[in-house]
Amino acid sequence: MALQDKYKELIDTAQSSGVTDLKINEQDGVLHIDGVAPSGAVKDQLWNIYGKIDPNFLTGDVVMNINVAGAVAGAKLKVVTDATNLNIRKGPGTDQPIAGKAAHNEVITLISKQSDQWWQVRTDGGVEGYAYAQYLQPVE
Structure with missing residues (x-):
């Protein structure tokens, strides 16, 4: 099973939750997910989905680098x-x-x-x- 298929729910949620600068790259058996979440709650949601797919985070087949957007003008x-x-x-x-x-x-x-x-x-x-x-x- 391809990693993008295994982690489809995680990727779909990142895309639908407003994660910007989203980059998904599979390299050497590791799926890299990078981006900027609009809030801490979205970042937590992504980690919860990851934990559901890989409960003990033991497989080591995902590197998730999701930052939270800082305050922007008008905030x-x-x-x-x-x-x-x-x-x-x-x-x-x-x-x-x-x-x-x-x-x-x-x-x-x-x-x-x-x-x-x-x-x-x-x-x-x-x-x-x-x-x-x-x-x-x-x-x-």
């Missing part, structure tokens, strides 16, 4: 500070003046990623500026 982000408000600054850096604040657990919108550390955001109240990315988590 909703939750403020995950300990309990305090998150400062939204006029520029990327703690030396920049504060333009406004986002409350603990508030959901705001990503405009762009200035860097891995500073993301440009907008609150529902219309405050735009830069927030420290460590305190922002994509909402699924």
